[in-house]
Amino acid sequence: MATPASNRALPAIAVDPTNKPYFDAAREGRLLIGLCKDTGKHFWYPRGCSPFTLSNNVELVEAKGTGTVYTYTVMRTKEPYCVAYVELDEGVRIFTNIVDCDLDEVRIGQKVKVVFKPTQGDSPPATMFTPA
Amino acid sequence: MSINGKAYIVGAFEHPTRKADDKSVAQLHAEVAYGALQDAGLTKDDVDGFFCTGAAPGLGPLNMADYLGLTKLRHFDSTDVGGSSYVMHVGHAAEAISMGLCDIALVTLAGRPRAEAMATGTAPRSWGVNVPDDPFEIPYGRTVANAYALCAMRHMHEFGTTSEQLAWIKVAASHHAQWNEHAMLRKVVTVEDVVNSPMVSDPLHRLDCCVISDGGGALIITKPEIAKSLKRPLVKVRGHGEATKNQNAGYTDLTYSGARWSGPRAFEEAGCRPADIQYASIYDSFTITVLMQLEDLGFCEKGQGGKFVADGNLISGVGKLPFNTDGGGLCNNHPANRGGMTKVIEAVRQLRGEAHPKVQVPGCTLALAHGTGGLLGTRHGSATVILERE
Numbered sequence: 001m002a003t004p005a006s007n008r009a010l011p012a013i014a015v016d017p018t019n020k021p022y023f024d025a026a027r028e029g030r031l032l033i034g035l036c037k038d039t040g041k042h043f044w045y046p047r048g049c050s051p052f053t054l055s056n057n058v059e060l061v062e063a064k065g066t067g068t069v070y071t072y073t074v075m076r077t078k079e080p081y082c083v084a085y086v087e088l089d090e091g092v093r094i095f096t097n098i099v100d101c102d103l104d105e106v107r108i109g110q111k112v113k114v115v116f117k118p119t120q121g122d123s124p125p126a127t128m129f130t131p132a
Numbered sequence: 133m134s135i136n137g138k139a140y141i142v143g144a145f146e147h148p149t150r151k152a153d154d155k156s157v158a159q160l161h162a163e164v165a166y167g168a169l170q171d172a173g174l175t176k177d178d179v180d181g182f183f184c185t186g187a188a189p190g191l192g193p194l195n196m197a198d199y200l201g202l203t204k205l206r207h208f209d210s211t212d213v214g215g216s217s218y219v220m221h222v223g224h225a226a227e228a229i230s231m232g233l234c235d236i237a238l239v240t241l242a243g244r245p246r247a248e249a250m251a252t253g254t255a256p257r258s259w260g261v262n263v264p265d266d267p268f269e270i271p272y273g274r275t276v277a278n279a280y281a282l283c284a285m286r287h288m289h290e291f292g293t294t295s296e297q298l299a300w301i302k303v304a305a306s307h308h309a310q311w312n313e314h315a316m317l318r319k320v321v322t323v324e325d326v327v328n329s330p331m332v333s334d335p336l337h338r339l340d341c342c343v344i345s346d347g348g349g350a351l352i353i354t355k356p357e358i359a360k361s362l363k364r365p366l367v368k369v370r371g372h373g374e375a376t377k378n379q380n381a382g383y384t385d386l387t388y389s390g391a392r393w394s395g396p397r398a399f400e401e402a403g404c405r406p407a408d409i410q411y412a413s414i415y416d417s418f419t420i421t422v423l424m425q426l427e428d429l430g431f432c433e434k435g436q437g438g439k440f441v442a443d444g445n446l447i448s449g450v451g452k453l454p455f456n457t458d459g460g461g462l463c464n465n466h467p468a469n470r471g472g473m474t475k476v477i478e479a480v481r482q483l484r485g486e487a488h489p490k491v492q493v494p495g496c497t498l499a500l501a502h503g504t505g506g507l508l509g510t511r512h513g514s515a516t517v518i519l520e521r522e
Contacts, residue, residue, distance in 0.1 A: 011256075013267045023267075033382075044382030045268040051381035071289070071386055073281035073333045075273060077254060083278045083333075085384070085509075092382030095510070097272045108289045119271060126271045 003103040006079035012123035018048040021060055023124035031114045031127060032060040033092055044092035064089050065114035066132060074103045082106055086129050100130040134401050135223065138230035140359035141367045141519065143172030143352030144480040146458075146473075148314050150465060152244045152346035157189050158199045160242030160348050165200055168350035173362050174236060179352075180204045181234025183221040185212035187243055187468055196240065207234035213376070213513025214505025215470035216415060218351070220515035222476055222501075223372025225353040235355055242348030243468020252344045252469050253277040254332065265379075269510065276417070276469075277341065279507035281333035283386045284420035288335060290387055290435065295335055297438035298419040299326035302339050302462050304446035305416065309459025311488040316343045317463040326419075340419040342461035342471065349473040351480075365484040366522040370404070370498075373397025378511040387435075389421075389504055390514030391428035398516035399430070404498065406430040409518075411482040411493045412453055413475035413501040416460040421504055422446075426453075429502060429516065448491040457482065457491035472503035476517065483521040497521040 015023050025032045034043040036050035037057045043050070050058050070093050072084035082098040084106070098106050099117060111132040116125035145167030152160060161184075169175060182205050188196045192210035209224050211217055218241055225237035245252050253276040258266050287293045303323055309315035321339060329339040359366055375393035378384075399405060406429060414429075416422045423437035431453060432440035445451035458464045458478040461471040479499040481487045499519050506512035 008273075010271050013271055015267065016262070016264075018264075019267055042382065044379070045265055047264055071282045071286035073278045073285055073335075074331075075254070075275065075278050075333050076331045081273050083272055083274065083282065085282060085386070093379075093384055094382065095269045095272055095274065108285070128272075 003074060003080050005099045005101060005103055006081060008079040008081055010117060010119040010126050012120040013126065015124060019046055022046045025060070026116055026124050026127060029116055031063045031065045033063045033088065033090060035059050035061045042090045042092050044094050067112060069098065069106060069108050069110045069112060071108060072098060072106050084129070086112055097128045098130065099128045133230070135226040135230050135372060136370050136401055136403065137356070137368055139226035139353050139355060139369045141222070141351055141369065141480050142354050142359050142362050142364050143168035143174065144477045145171050146349045146465065146477045147347035147467065149347045150314065150316050150345040151246050153247045157242050157244055158196065160244065161188060161196055161240045162200055164242055164348045164350035165238055165240050168238065168352050172352040172364060174352060176201060177204060178236045179238045181207040181225060181228055181237035183209045183225055183237060183239040185210055185217045187212070187470060188240070215417065216472045216503025216505035216513050216515040218470070218472035219476060219501055219503040219517055220374050220513065222351065222353060222369060222517045223374060223515065226369045226372060229353065229355050235358060237353040239351040239353070240348065241350070241468055241470055241473040243470070244346040245469055246344050246346045250344070253341060274510070276507065277333040277336060279509035280418045280420055281336045282509040283424065284335050286386045287420065287424065291438065293423065293438040295327045296323050297442050298340055298423060299323040300442045300444070301416070301419040301422045301446065302326045304444060305456055305460045305462035307447045308457045308491050309463035311490040312459050312464050315459040315464040316345055317459070336418055336420065342417050342466040343463065344469065345465050345467050347465060347467040349467065349477050351476060367480050367483045368520045368522050369517060370520045371398040371400070371402030371518040373401070373516045375514045376511065377514065386509055389424050389428050389508060390512060391425045391502060391504070391516065394514040394516040395429040395502070398518050402518035404518065408498055409500045410496045411457070411479065411499040412455050413479045413499070414455050415471050415475060415503040416456055416462045417466070417471060417504070419462070421508060424508070425502055425504060448493060454491070454493050457487050472505065472515065475501040475503055479519055483519055
């Protein structure tokens with residue numbers, strides 16, 4: 001039974017002064033992740049402090065935009081959608097959706113690549129993934 | 133400092149309603165508070181410690197304390213980690229009592245999501261404003277159901293857990309609920325009923341999910357001298373543990389819960405082991421919640437939860453670990469979308485010998501209640517208490 005991904009309307013994203021650079025990059029089709037400069041370790045989600053040291057010695061760096069499905073589920077609502085954690089090649093696992101495919105074919109370990117999907121109004125796009 | 137033996141649960145009350153069309157949330161708080169005080173043989177003017185959560189109407193405990201006419205308060209605590217908060221409150225109340233901060237603590241929970249037709253599990257919702265993870269989760273349709281389904285899917289992948297094994301948890305709950313006249317779902321179901329019910333969020337079916345109900349409950353906790361002066365059976369708090377689990381900076385592992393930490397803390401304080409527990413109230417927002425917590429609490433090895441729960445092992449009188457003998461959140465009651473209160477209440481019933489005769493564990497003297505609040509697949513608060521009939 002195929003379940004095509006729906007084009008459900010996505011809510012506006014709450015941009016704040018700290019996460020704005022992330023979403024500015026998303027508008028340009030670039031995926032950024034956090035980097036703790038104290039430890040050299042990547043982190044998710046982007047924030048104004050290092051979750052490893054609590055210092056503000058952090059920056060956003062560009063990720064390759066590819067990864068694998070760590071886990072997923074298909075919400076069987078009127079407009080079905082696939083929620084997933086994708087493990088980026090850089091190592092962090094990010095909460096996202098798998099789109100533009102038959103949702104019944106999504107599998108753990110599947111290779112995926114980033115795709116940006118429009119949200120409401122002038123809000124920045126959402127960071128999603130599709131089979132690579 | 134240990135709370136072992138420093139406090140007793142002397143009052144416990146579960147509101148009989150499951151749909152409160154004609155009552156406000158504040159009214160429900162009043163009714164459960166009154167019920168628990170009556171059960172204990174106390175009055176509201178005996179209460180000098182008050183515990184509730186952010187789910188209570190108003191600013192922390194202030195508005196409810198006013199509404200309930202609590203004028204003698206010298207200690208309050210509105211710790212909120214979701215549905216497990218009320219398990220945590222038992223530990224916090226015991227700590228406060230042991231330090232002399234209060235003598236008689238009242239814990240209340242009430243809500244009416246069913247009357248308000250809330251899409252509890254399947255609509256995205258935030259916990260507030262300025263929540264830093266919201267922009268990275270809410271647009272992706274994070275709901276209660278899918279935040280648990282993500283864990284179930286990974287558990288199946290890593291350990292070979294099956295939908296049929298998860299279904300046994302619901303089957304066991306339904307065997308207990310048939311004897312509870314207040315339970316929402318009293319029909320005994322089979323593994324086939326569960327796996328053939330509509331899929332909500334793969335791999336969780338409708339019958340893998342708890343009920344949505346109105347109502348609430350309350351507890352009275354006090355110091356040993358007062359407990360021994362009252363007429364109720366003595367239910368002693370022996371140990372408590374709490375923990376939070378989060379996304380670990382993006383390196384999350386969804387195969388375990390915070391029970392991995394709260395459980396051992398509680399067992400250490402209580403001076404006992406999982407094998408000593410005769411009855412367990414295990415948070416059952418979904419079947420997967422139960423399975424993962426049983427593993428993390430040490431009732432079986434990690435990854436063996438599926439085998440452990442199968443074939444009726446959780447059914448009172450049949451299996452080795454009777455659980456949720458009121459029918460749990462899966463079949464009886466999950467008031468205000470928060471199941472911790474009813475977990476403690478059924479453990480108290482079992483220790484008093486007041487559970488339904490068909491599900492009462494004979495000679496039950498040691499019980500555990502455990503909760504997971506928030507979302508299993510993102511961030512949650514875990515709380516464990518171990519209680520003893522003295």
